[in-house]
Amino acid sequence: MKPVNPSFHLFESKGQHILIPDGSRIYKxxxxxxxxxxxxxxxxxxxxxxxxxxxNDLQSLGKINDQPVSDPPLTSISLAIAQKCNxxxxxxxxxxxxxxxxxxxxxxxxxxxxxxxLFAQNMGAHKMNIAFLGGEPLANREALQAVTRxxxxxxxxxxxxINFSITTNGTLLTEDDADFFKKYGFSVxxxxxxxxxxxxxxxxxxxxxxxxxRIIRNVEPLLALQKNMQVxxxxxxxxxxxxxxxxxxxxxxxGFHSVGFSPMLSSPGGNNEMDxxxxxxxxxxxxxxxxxxxxxxxxxxxxxFSNMSTALKEIHRGTHRPYPCGAGAGYLGVSASGELAACHxxxxxxxxxxxxLEEGIDRERQQAWLTERHVHRQEPCKSCWARYLxxxxxxxxxxxxxxxxxxxxxxxxxxxxxxxxxxLDQRPDFFYPA
Amino acid sequence: MKKASSIEPKNLTAxxxxxxxxxxxxxxxxxxxxxxxxxxxxxxxxVWKHIFEGIVLLEYSNxxxxxxxxxxxxxxxxxxxxxQYELISADGIPMxxxxxxxxRHSPEKIHDTISLEWSNALAEILPKAGQFVLCKFQNNNNLxxxxxxxxxxxxxxxxxxxxxxxxxxxxxxxxxxxxxxGDLTQSLCSPWQNDYRECDCFYWxxxxxxxxxxxxxxxxxSKGNNWMQKDRTxxxxxxxxxxxxxxxxxxxxxxxxxxxxxxxxENLRFIIAGKDExxxxxxxxxxxxxxxxxx
Numbered sequence: 001m002k003p004v005n006p007s008f009h010l011f012e013s014k015g016q017h018i019l020i021p022d023g024s025r026i027y028k029x030x031x032x033x034x035x036x037x038x039x040x041x042x043x044x045x046x047x048x049x050x051x052x053x054x055x056n057d058l059q060s061l062g063k064i065n066d067q068p069v070s071d072p073p074l075t076s077i078s079l080a081i082a083q084k085c086n087x088x089x090x091x092x093x094x095x096x097x098x099x100x101x102x103x104x105x106x107x108x109x110x111x112x113x114x115x116x117x118l119f120a121q122n123m124g125a126h127k128m129n130i131a132f133l134g135g136e137p138l139a140n141r142e143a144l145q146a147v148t149r150x151x152x153x154x155x156x157x158x159x160x161x162i163n164f165s166i167t168t169n170g171t172l173l174t175e176d177d178a179d180f181f182k183k184y185g186f187s188v189x190x191x192x193x194x195x196x197x198x199x200x201x202x203x204x205x206x207x208x209x210x211x212x213x214r215i216i217r218n219v220e221p222l223l224a225l226q227k228n229m230q231v232x233x234x235x236x237x238x239x240x241x242x243x244x245x246x247x248x249x250x251x252x253x254x255g256f257h258s259v260g261f262s263p264m265l266s267s268p269g270g271n272n273e274m275d276x277x278x279x280x281x282x283x284x285x286x287x288x289x290x291x292x293x294x295x296x297x298x299x300x301x302x303x304x305f306s307n308m309s310t311a312l313k314e315i316h317r318g319t320h321r322p323y324p325c326g327a328g329a330g331y332l333g334v335s336a337s338g339e340l341a342a343c344h345x346x347x348x349x350x351x352x353x354x355x356x357l358e359e360g361i362d363r364e365r366q367q368a369w370l371t372e373r374h375v376h377r378q379e380p381c382k383s384c385w386a387r388y389l390x391x392x393x394x395x396x397x398x399x400x401x402x403x404x405x406x407x408x409x410x411x412x413x414x415x416x417x418x419x420x421x422x423x424l425d426q427r428p429d430f431f432y433p434a
Numbered sequence: 435m436k437k438a439s440s441i442e443p444k445n446l447t448a449x450x451x452x453x454x455x456x457x458x459x460x461x462x463x464x465x466x467x468x469x470x471x472x473x474x475x476x477x478x479x480x481v482w483k484h485i486f487e488g489i490v491l492l493e494y495s496n497x498x499x500x501x502x503x504x505x506x507x508x509x510x511x512x513x514x515x516x517x518q519y520e521l522i523s524a525d526g527i528p529m530x531x532x533x534x535x536x537x538r539h540s541p542e543k544i545h546d547t548i549s550l551e552w553s554n555a556l557a558e559i560l561p562k563a564g565q566f567v568l569c570k571f572q573n574n575n576n577l578x579x580x581x582x583x584x585x586x587x588x589x590x591x592x593x594x595x596x597x598x599x600x601x602x603x604x605x606x607x608x609x610x611x612x613x614x615x616g617d618l619t620q621s622l623c624s625p626w627q628n629d630y631r632e633c634d635c636f637y638w639x640x641x642x643x644x645x646x647x648x649x650x651x652x653x654x655x656s657k658g659n660n661w662m663q664k665d666r667t668x669x670x671x672x673x674x675x676x677x678x679x680x681x682x683x684x685x686x687x688x689x690x691x692x693x694x695x696x697x698x699x700e701n702l703r704f705i706i707a708g709k710d711e712x713x714x715x716x717x718x719x720x721x722x723x724x725x726x727x728x729x
Contacts, residue, residue: 017444020448023447023448023451024445024447025443025445025447025448025451025452026443026444026445026448027441027442027443027444027448027452028441028442028444029440029441029442030440030441032440033440033441056441057441057452057453058441058452061451315445316445316446317445317446317447318445318446318447318448318450320447420444420445421444424444424445428594428602428603429596429600429601429602429603431603431604432600432601432602432603432604
């Protein structure tokens with residue numbers, strides 16, 4: 001599927017539909033209108049297309065202009081609390097957790113300074129997020145717990161809400177961790193790349209031994225405690241673990257709150273990156289998971305496939321954005337030595353350097369980033385109907401490898417748009433939380 | 435309309451931005467010559483008056499102006515025996531904010547409270563639709579007397595509920611129970627009061643054309659009347675009276691306040707296809723009606 005026209009996208013689902021990218025608006029259209037739009041696409045006459053859209057009240061509303069965001073409040077930070085890891089995943093953006101430098105822990109005073117920066121730069125926002133990433137964050141448990149307590153106390157004193165999250169490989173988890181995460185309402189994400197051997201091949205310990213069994217044993221007490229905290233699984237998809245449906249079913253059976261997939265598009269040495277053939281297979285398998293989600297939803301059964309539920313809710317709201325995520329805007333990463341980065345992936349990487357804890361956010365670099373990364377400045381995004389749903393793709397992956405997954409993204413979005421129409425018809429209540 | 439039936443908005447942004455069913459494009463907040471204070475096509479403040487089941491509120495001062503029929507005894511107290519109660523907080527969210535600062539022409543500092551605009555202050559209440567929240571009311575005559583009453587929050591948008599009261603679908607349309615017939619327009623400016631004449635640039639009356647009976651002139655320019663001109667006949671002076679050049683206040687060629695109070699319908703008339711509706715026609719109609727009556 002190619003980006004035939006930036007002004008609209010036609011899709012079929014219980015009748016003909018149109019997506020207007022500006023404002024992510026979705027309309028059902030009659031056969032006659034569909035035929036007319038097909039003709040306009042064939043002619044590819046931009047002026048005539050615009051005129052037709054205006055005459056039918058479907059014109060662009062200028063919801064997103066060329067202006068970059070300026071001086072955004074800082075509402076989320078991630079702390080590379082431990083820049084080291086006990087696993088040796090071949091594709092890791094952090095190069096086995098160390099980001100290409102000497103392994104180290106973040107000292108507690110740096111972590112506290114990062115939290116102070118968040119409170120100083122949130123510009124009155126009432127909600128903030130602190131994410132612990134690494135490396136393996138539990139390799140520096142003491143600082144992690146101490147800074148969590150500090151941030152919680154500060155938020156209570158200032159009547160602000162603060163959310164905590166952690167992405168862990170699960171190998172160092174203990175029952176005490178479970179109690180701690182529950183107490184502070186953490187969102188816990190465990191990286192799992194499949195079931196048993198498939199996971200072990202991609203995420204072994206540094207010595208080569210498999211890690212799956214250990215992780216599952218460690219995670220079970222957390223799964224049993226889910227109420228205040230949520231425990232999700234994140235699966236990085238490589239050409240070696242394309243069996244998505246089997247993985248999804250097993251992780252749901254184990255009791256994860258949600259399970260999400262993300263393709264490996266850029267690794268430091270190019271190891272296990274997805275190519276166009278494996279992305280095609282991934283798309284087919286993602287759609288199979290989506291269809292299972294639809295079947296379960298209609299039957300009133302829980303099937304927490306997070307790629308699907310997140311995309312459906314965003315489409316229902318008409319989410320539209322000029323960036324793929326908050327990196328470099330409301331969200332910054334902090335390295336163990338206190339340098340600020342566009343996000344957790346740009347730690348120790350000069351391409352995404354944003355200043356340091358001592359001197360604060362480098363606003364000049366930030367503004368240059370926000371100007372340059374705006375989706376209107378990206379190619380081929382400018383001419384793609386999916387640009388405001390996708391936002392241009394992960395900055396880190398795009399800067400390091402380009403955009404190899406556009407057909408996959410459009411294919412997935414086209415499927416979710418079709419599913420949205422079906423679910424809106426059969427289970428409209430899905431879109432209204434209790 | 436054929437077009438409306440063949441394009442059906444599905445998701446929330448599509449519903450928000452597509453033409454409302456049965457309404458002209460100018461009725462959209464984004465296309466209307468509107469603001470919310472008081473607004474031209476509608477007064478948006480009025481949608482909040484009935485947000486809590488049982489009471490009727492006035493935004494300007496948070497005053498309880500009425501209770502709904504069948505409201506329980508505790509709620510009835512809010513309008514009893516001449517005491518005025520103001521809503522001061524709902525679900526812990528304050529409806530007023532303290533104001534301090536210098537006072538004009540006075541060495542004294544001001545210490546007072548100001549009512550907050552409800553579209554902001556009450557926004558966080560909306561997710562609690564269908565639930566009870568604690569509302570606090572203050573007696574205007576005795577500021578120490580605070581009444582605390584749990585009131586149910588109404589749904590702001592038009593929703594379908596299942597048996598358990600859970601929302602199963604929602605449309606981007608203001609709920610009917612928030613805005614009865616006439617509610618949304620009842621506080622708009624009124625021609626029989628000062629409003630139309632009061633605003634020098636005719637902003638309050640902007641949903642009405644202010645350059646009428648327009649015809650192209652031989653010099654390529656257009657000629658027409660200011661809508662407030664007394665003489666808008668063919669033989670009259672066709673010149674637009676502008677605020678900047680001619681001055682509006684006290685200008686004798688314009689309709690005065692007194693003229694409006696006495697006979698605004700005759701003086702202003704409907705504008706049809708850009709022109710004043712001929713007065714004779716309407717007068718004739720009135721006469722015909724009278725004849726029929728006398729039979």
